Amino acid sequence: MSDLKQFRLPDVGEGLTEAEIVSWKVQPGDAIKVNDVLVEIETAKSLVELPSPFAGTVADLLVAEGDTVLVGAPIIAVETGTGAVAAAAGEAEPDAGTTEPAPSSEPASPAAGGRQAVLVGYGPLTTSGKRRARKQAGSSSGGAAAVSHEALNQAFATAPEEPDPDVPAGDDVEDAVSATPEEAVPATPAAPAPADGNRPLAKPPVRKLAKDLGVDLAEVTPTGPQGVITRSDVEAFAGGGAEAAPVSAPERTSGAPAERETRVPVKGVRKMTAQAMVGSAFSAPHVTEWVTLDATRTMRFVDRLRVHREFTGVKVSPLLVAAKAVCLAVRRTPEVNATWDEQAQEIVLKRYVNLGIAAATPRGLVVPNVKDADQLSLRELAGALGELTATAREGKAQPADMAGGSFTITNVGVFGVDAGTPILNPGESAILCMGAIRRQPWVHAGKVKPRWVTTLAVSFDHRVVDGAQGSQFLADVAAILEDPGAALLH
Template sequence: MRREFKLPDVGEGLTEAEIVRWHVKAGDAVKVNQIVVEIETAKSIVELPIPWDGAVADLLAEVGQTVDVGAPIIAVDTSEPSEQVQAAAEDMVPNPPEEGAVEPGAHGSPAPKEERQAVLVGYGVKTGATKRRPRKRQAARIPATPVANPSRVEVDGQPAPAPTPPAAGASVLAKPPVRKLAKDLGVDLRDITGTGPQGSITREDIHAAAEAKEPVAAPERVEEERIPIKGVRKMTAQAMVASAFTAPHVTEFLQLDMTNTMETVRRLRAFPDFAEVKVSPLLLVAKAVLTAVKRHPMINSSWDEAAQEIVVKHHVNLGIAAATPRGLVVPNIKGAHALSLPDLAKQLAQLTETARAGRTQPAEMAGGTFTITNVGVFGVDAGTPILNPGEAAILAVGQIRDMPWVVDGELAVRKVATLALSFDHRIVDGELGSMFLRDVGAMLEDPLRVLAWS
């Protein structure tokens, strides 16, 4: 019995998805819950399992094709008991007839490939195997005068003598029509070695010389490239536009001395608790943010337009913006506020690895309450980040670099970075935003404050 698996809604309100990769092909045996295809939704790459045992009958969607939810994407031949046939009837769709025959081996059809052949006007179009008329071969001739013709290897089984170009001042053997053709094409007959009888120059010799003189055309320059807007990139664009034109953004900047943070990172790397995870400055930034959120809960809230309420979240789902080849994704660490520092480090490492591999699931990006974007990894000092929709604030961390800094009245070289905090001015006023940013900066300048304020 043939059953068709239809594209499901793997996210909230998903309407379409793109086929990214097939793990099976026609004829392959499949098992229940075996991953058969990867799709890209508006949020992420998702792997889909097949719900039946059987053999793949046909792949109904191609890689790169965008498919609507509910459309069949793969057909599977299953061996089900007869009493289940009626229950599965809704999944059965008759195969559409193919238009014409295809080549042997393509789609399992044994028919030979047919092509259109021109016939007399008024008698329609004839189909059939196309045959080429055999090309006539010119009878080989032995020139009386040796001429240069490297393409002739032998004549009547004997090596052809190597002809030579006409000597300077010698007459050139060429018929009047050939001479006129040479003049029209701007070819000098004295530069040509004839391949005709007795070394005479033929029309083919003229055309060959003219083609040799023509400059090689430069490759066409591509002035632009068009990239379809779909999948993650399309969803990101829609979300950013909605955020930018819904929430009034304000951005504040703070430049700070990160020298003590960098020293703390170095010392943490030597601890056994962090032996199997990567410790980076982002870990301490995340911890400082979580601590500051505890001190200023309103920064971790959202605006409910329908209810005309501000919803203050007493949990922190910490989002980390990650750039991927398919667009920007913002997965979040659920319950980050309750994690120890080693556990937070492990979650950050796992989140980053999954995002870069394009395996972030929609559920991992839902429900975020506060976001950090690390633009410093791209060599950028600062920026004005746009809020992740539904959140009240986002923190951008710039690159950490050596800069002159005044320490105890003396000029010194220190590790300096810039923080940029964007917030929804409907919820967060200038005082709250400034105090939050000040506290994050204070903990990064002196990591001991994290212990004091936790």
């Protein structure tokens, strides 16, 4: 006897209220065991894989990839019980002969009003959860462009007109945005649409493929059984197999705003970033100061570290030197490593440095941090920054990686930008902005010479940090970058 269970979207331990379905790892008819990965979701902070609390057979996927659903809303139905498990086992092994029914691995049902301790936050809602309405056909991803750059700590561009083989140039950065155009549906469909006017029939993996290729499923002619659109249908349409797509363009009115504008849903990391930046900008009085310095000795120091046997296997860049300089300068100006407690009307000075590195990823801006960075040696800090970079690049930074930061470095030098006025990360009192390092004329030893020059900027919360303190901190960081040898070799 099988029983139909619904798995509800849990709170994955972040206190969040909604998440986007990124990709399903199972399909209807699949046999699953307890802790098998069902789906990958994107919250406002990270990508998370959800395991199954049930054993049985997938009956239905209740939401499609790309949907945003509230915590507590049902997302998948699973047939449980010995009958469902045995049937699934029989489908998986048709030639195995008689198979004993597998025992049900379904966890014990919680008491009324209780919560099932399979996933954090899983259980019945006290309020009714409503899923956001899915956008109608015609909303498709416009061919997501990959945002690629090398490690964050390898991020300073040299001037192309004066290349120096001994000093590595900055990374090439391909800055692109994955947009989701909201286009009006033509009055006359370019390709056959479902006769009943409902959403085109396609499995979630096929829908994701169509989304990635920028294909509108309403324009694809289905060839599968019962009018289901298959993977080959989507691929053929994307490759020019259907002639309807190019015909639809002339039918649009060129001056209509709907075809001249793109609306991108604000969700996930972008939504969280927007809320955090607005809150920071309008609650903390920002002050920004700049200093331009000769970083030639830093570049030479980086070159020496790269060939040093102790640094074999780790990335070494000017960002590493700046990160260590921040940890050292904080000792003399602890106010830049503090928090303003509005409720208690106190300034909380922190005796540790959780150093955040702002990272532009395909999912948006994230700021993972190196815990207790001030306690690490230069070699250990280089390794920690490398791991942080790899995690951010893969989009796998977890909430714990981004929690508890006390100071942030943002590196606009990767884009060839000289400086900026960064906004404070909420809960912090200062942020350092690093610009590109370029060959420029500089007066050195009484003569004008080509030197490696960069600009640093620091923004700070004027409630916590006075002008003199902010200036002292920035001057200390600049002094270390101008002559890093003595300060960083201990």
